[in-house]
Amino acid sequence: MVGSSASPVAAQGPVVSLRQVTKRFPGVVANDHVTIDLWPGEVHVLLGENGAGKSTLVGMLSGLQKPDEGEILIDGSAIDIASPRQALDLGIGTVFQHSMLVPSLTLVDNFTLGGPWWKRPDREGVAARMREQASSIGIRIDPYALAGSLSLGEQQQVEIVRALMRGSRCLILDEATAMLTPRDAEQLGELMRRLVARGLAVVFITHKLNEALAYGDRISVLRLGKNAGAMEPQVLKSADTSAAMAEVVRMMFGTNAFGEAESGAREMRAVGGRPVLAVDGLAVDDGSVPLSGISFTVAAGEILGLAGIDGNGQKQLAEALAGQRPIRSGSLKLKGVSLEKAGVGERRSHGLRYVTDDRLGEGTVGTFPVSTNLLLKQIGDRPFWKSGVEQPAAIADNARRYVGEFDVRTPSIETPVAKLSGGNIQKVLLARELSGAAEAVIFAKPTYGLDVQNIRSSRRRIREAAEAGRAVLLISTDLEEILELADRIAVMSQGRIVGTVDNDADARRKIGELMSGMTV
Amino acid sequence: MSAAQTTRTADKPTEAPPEHRREWAHMALITIGPVVVALVIGGLVLIAMGVNPLTYYSYVAGRGLFSPSGLQATLTRMGPLLLIAASLIVAFRAGIWNLGGDGQFLLGAVLVAAAGPALVEIFPVWVVLIVGLLIGAVVGMLWSVVPALLRAYQGVNEIITTLMMTFLGVSLANVLVKLAFLDPTTTVPQTRTLPVEDRLPRLFDTTVSSGLLIGLAVIIVVHLVMTRTAFGLKLRVVGANSKAAIHAGLPVPLLTVLVFGISAALAGLAGAVDILGTQGNVRADWNPAYSLTVVPLVFLARFNGFGTIAFVFLFSVLSIGGESAARKLGVPNYFSLVIVAILLVVLGLTEYLDQRRQQKVRS
Secondary structure (H helix, E strand, C coil): CHHHHHHHHHCCCCCEEEEEEEEEECCEEEEEEEEEEECCCEEEEEECCCCCCHHHHHHHHCCCCCCCEEEEEECCEECCCCCHHHHHHCCEEEECCCCCCCCCCEHHHHHHCCCCCCCCCCHHHHHHHHHHHHHHCCCCCCCCCEHHHCCHHHHHHHHHHHHHHCCCCEEEEECCCCCCCHHHHHHHHHHHHHHHHCCCEEEEEECCHHHHHHHCCEEEEEECCEEEEEECHHHHHHCCHHHHHHHHHHHHHCCCCCCCCCCCCCCCCCCCCCEEEEEEEEEECCCCCCEEEEEEEEECCCEEEEECCCCCCHHHHHHHHHCCCCCCEEEEEECCEECCCCCHHHHHHCCEEEECCCHHHHHCCCCCEHHHHHCHHHCCCCCCEECCEECHHHHHHHHHHHHHHCCCCCCCCCCEHHHCCHHHHHHHHHHHHHCCCCCEEEEECCCCCCCHHHHHHHHHHHHHHHHCCCEEEEECCCHHHHHHHCCEEEEEECCEEEEEEECCCCHHHHHHHHHCCCCC | CCHHHHHHHHHCCCCCHHHHHHHHHHHHHHHHHHHHHHHHHHHHHHHHCCCCHHHHHHHHHHHHHHCHHHHHHHHHHHHHHHHHHHHHHHHHHCCCCCCCHHHHHHHHHHHHHHHHHHHHCCCCHHHHHHHHHHHHHHHHHHCCHHHHHHHHHHCCCHHHHHHHHHHHHHHHHHHHHHHHCECCCCCCCEECCCCHHHCCCECCCCCCECHHHHHHHHHHHHHHHHHHEHHHHHHHHHHHCHHHHHHCCCCHHHHHHHHHHHHHHHHHHHHHHHHHHHHCCCECCCCCCHHHHHHHHHHHCCCCHHHHHHHHHHHHHHHHHHHHHHHHHCCCCCHHHHHHHHHHHHHHHHHHHHHHHHHHHHC
8 A cells, every 4th residue: 555655656755844843842842853754645653652742743733833943844845834824725734633613513614614704605615525525535424414413533534624625735633533432543544544545644643553553654753852763664564563563662662772771770679568559340430441450459668650651541540549530340448448439538538649640730729829739638627727717827837847848949838839830839749648647649640741850859759658668559651750660560551451560671571562452 | 949048938938028018009009990990980971971070979979978877878788788798709719600699689588578577476576587587598598509409410500590590589589579478558569568666776876777787797707717717718629620629529519509508598698688677578570689789899809808898888888879869960870880880891901901910020
């Protein structure tokens, strides 16, 4: 397929090229000298973890953001893409993960929305062209159907038709399969193949490695905003699936060679066998990733790492363990006490703590002072409240103590927590969750979005928590972090734990295999 | 910010007094500034209507504030308004937009007006008054049950449901007055009148109803509960970030229902105070629409109880004085609402400009 469709157009050169593109946001370099070529007649898969810089890249291609350095070449000449409209005029169409159609309007009306307001839209003409365009790529759409009545997969097909009708030569599918059912995702994959057969350049962004290998002609991997590696079509075609998969996992999660001993890795510690946190056969309902058959134990002083590609049920598991989400079946025991029916407060008072990764969304109330946020899970407890009346002195003392102990850099304990930097908000959360009688602590992506210094101090806190005899569940999408900290590592995929390995010299390879869906 | 500096301020968290004072001056400016601007714009409207604004304002001030009878009427009017304000403060601070206060108020008022004259024939006055206040609160609370449950367990937007319940409540109140509780001895459709001597006692030798004291006490208690207690903090957490409330293990649906209950009970109580203190009966088609009138005042005070007392006082002066001015100067009664509306717009603009300024300072 690749050979037959690519050969007639290969001589033209890439449709779009990014040359040494850099984009900075306050505190982060989202894209760091990224170079990527998009060839006609190819599905170019862009892989990378959350925060690897894929969205920024798409933003620059679709005219939403401008690069700080480097240039974007279209048909070989450098062009500033100033607006989404200009991107469309240049032939770059983007289909986002979430539908951009107005659900209460018919498809035709959605298509004519952008037209001049003083003209009566030519609905019949547009409908005819829609049908024609759709049938030319082998799909059927009803132009007079309400957008909201279509499935997400169908809505994406419609958006692809819209992009083609606007003359797109380069089509970006941003995490297009993330919300689709397997059947819809498969159809989208077939559609992509038909589009490239017509000479289009397709950029396919995904988390799912099997899709990348099934539909992609060329793979580029981004990691921490940089090019982490690429696979040329001829390599990809000749390599067998499992070898290619292993290679991609290696590019995504670290460039260290396989056998290399991690110098920063912890020495194996003898961990007491007494399980503190025991989960057995846990099942949790969820619209996108239901959990089932989750079983693990964490001993006192042990760090169990939970690795996996983002969106495989880690968040749901953390919430179910913390008590924010009902457990359908299975058991959760903390030091032998059954807690599966208990609420958040009761679990906390038994010593189960949860450091959320959504620091401002749910972890704190941004407009409230640091001092209040430190006690957010203890509202009404003595000595900070007596008979329900707040004791400002006790609250301030508590805040001063933890601000000092956890080195929270804040102008004052009365400062609204949202005014602090991400690293300092994380310190507030750590102070709140690690204080008092903590027995087991769940960390969800504890260093996500932090700078190097705060990453280091957060990891130190995690290690100290374990050394103090707490059972630690470390959920992270950063494999390096898990390899650095964990004693054992469980791998999560599609709402299940697909395997657990000891953190030894061979762990990286085994985890990679588990993640990519192979059995160890 | 350097580490050394942080440590120092962390050790001594008391803010420097000048900064504190500057903040105060800033607050006063963005609170009182809009009032002055609104009065000036209102004056321009008056000029356009052919009325000398100075004459109007001085007449309003004279009648609402500087004459003994006017001041007493102003203070009496504050009673129910303060209760309504307390009702709104509880709800708004908890992030719940109970805009159904008028229905809750009016139904409370009608049932109190119906029960009062009947009870007074059997029980001593103090029992009747206490029972009357309770009836108002309970009726108001009952009228919020549907929006409360819909919001707490189905996530249905309470702005719509409470407003709808107000339409129903106002109509139901009218039906009750005209069909069920009609006073047979009068020609005007109204409920039986509670004798003046059986109403809420007056303060000292004035005509000011003790409803004012109830209002003041309640709004101060509400302010303290919302700002100083664990319960108030829980409600504020729900209001400021409901995801954080769930994360912290707060029973969000239960708290939501409680907020509705308290808020609506206070609105119903306002109805009871107005009937037992001032009106004595309910005429058909009577609807003072206090709740929607007080909403902007509560916003002006930024949900602060003490600030609200000041604004409610100001509004009472405007509305009592405005009622006299309507008769004397021919300026419609509703002009006080025009002032409040202008005030709200000016307030919105002030807030917008202030935020832009703060952003500029930060960047």
